[in-house]
Amino acid sequence: MRFIERYPALSKEVACNIYAVPTIDSLIDLPTYKLIMTSTGIAYKEVREAPINLQGVSGMLLTDERVLCLERSRVYFHRRLGSALHLGTRVNRLEEDANGVWVNGRRFDVVVDATWGHFLRPPADVFYEPTLLLYYEGPVDHPAVTLVDGPLCSVYPTDDPSIYTLSSVTHTPLGIFSSAVDAHAFRDNAVTATLIEQKRQQMETHISRYMPDFRDKFRFVGPQTAIKTKLFGNHDDRSCYVFHQGRKIIVMSGKVDTIFVATERILAALEAEYGGDLLDVSSTLKRELPR
Numbered sequence: 442m443r444f445i446e447r448y449p450a451l452s453k454e455v456a457c458n459i460y461a462v463p464t465i466d467s468l469i470d471l472p473t474y475k476l477i478m479t480s481t482g483i484a485y486k487e488v489r490e491a492p493i494n495l496q497g498v499s500g501m502l503l504t505d506e507r508v509l510c511l512e513r514s515r516v517y518f519h520r521r522l523g524s525a526l527h528l529g530t531r532v533n534r535l536e537e538d539a540n541g542v543w544v545n546g547r548r549f550d551v552v553v554d555a556t557w558g559h560f561l562r563p564p565a566d567v568f569y570e571p572t573l574l575l576y577y578e579g580p581v582d583h584p585a586v587t588l589v590d591g592p593l594c595s596v597y598p599t600d601d602p603s604i605y606t607l608s609s610v611t612h613t614p615l616g617i618f619s620s621a622v623d624a625h626a627f628r629d630n631a632v633t634a635t636l637i638e639q640k641r642q643q644m645e646t647h648i649s650r651y652m653p654d655f656r657d658k659f660r661f662v663g664p665q666t667a668i669k670t671k672l673f674g675n676h677d678d679r680s681c682y683v684f685h686q687g688r689k690i691i692v693m694s695g696k697v698d699t700i701f702v703a704t705e706r707i708l709a710a711l712e713a714e715y716g717g718d719l720l721d722v723s724s725t726l727k728r729e730l731p732r
């Protein structure tokens with residue numbers, strides 16, 4: 442809600458957004474899933490019939506989850522940040538001394554590293570996971586379908602009305618690497634046409650289990666690779682972490698909507714550091730009281 446309030450133009454509604462709970466493969470049954478949605482305050486409407494052919498599911502919930510408008514976001518921040526934004530500039534060097542922090546040889550008071558742990562390593566137990574999503578062309582305004590909960594899959598719209606992503610909790614992750622450099626090397630060298638074709642078959646088989654006519658309706662148009670930074674542990678933690686080290690602030694952003702958490706923590710850290718020492722200012726109340 443906060444994201445929509447602050448950036449109303451940067452996301453849009455999904456005409457029909459279905460969360461479906463598979464009867465056999467879900468880790469959580471339908472009543473429990475509904476209970477979690479309700480207790481989290483997420484609006485949904487249970488429906489008996491979907492406008493598309495879905496099989497093997499014990500229930501369907503229509504949600505108000507939206508889709509990010511990537512190109513609008515790019516234009517928006519480009520305009521807002523103006524000449525302060527330098528795209529295509531790799532930070533190679535970062536040194537800190539008593540006078541400031543030097544980024545590629547230029548002095549700043551403070552630096553916020555928002556590279557998701559790809560430049561400065563966060564002081565946390567993290568790993569790097571290259572990922573593969575697949576883009577498909579499909580019918581305009583086809584419903585979004587997310588199978589929950591567990592090692593399942595999803596067909597989700599993008600900001601182009603006929604392009605969708607297919608992702609799978611099982612097949613989208615490509616490996617686990619302890620360093621960002623190794624994860625990049627893997628993504629850039631090992632994601633070959635053969636691997637993409639193999640993953641495509643696996644993901645299409647996965648989604649066809651619940652959407653049997655997926656292959657008839659959708660045409661593969663290309664892959665999208667990325668690298669996720671995650672915390673070790675089975676808790677699937679997607680919280681936002683902000684670490685403060687001297688003049689360096691390292692952000693691990695979690696999900697997109699955690700930008701507000703990051704902003705608040707960064708401002709709090711700066712306020713604490715540069716807000717000034719006010720401990721020697723004492724109360725003037727006695728002087729101000731009427732006599």
Ligand SMILES: Cc1cc2nc3c(=O)[nH]c(=O)nc-3n(C[C@H](O)[C@H](O)[C@H](O)COP(=O)(O)OP(=O)(O)OC[C@H]3O[C@@H](n4cnc5c(N)ncnc54)[C@H](O)[C@@H]3O)c2cc1C
Pocket residue numbers: 530531532533555556557559560572573574613667668669694695696697698
């Ligand atoms: C497959 C996948 C699915 C996801 N699905 C969702 C979802 O459904 N909902 C959701 O909210 N989130 C989702 N996420 C997470 C979301 O993408 C991230 O939370 C978000 O992109 C984080 O934004 P960010 O700007 O913090 O980091 P990033 O988008 O990772 O940006 C970091 C930037 O730092 C730059 N950089 C790195 N090193 C340097 C350097 N040395 N010098 C200069 N620049 C550098 C990189 O080029 C990059 O542009 C998903 C992520 C993946 C990979």
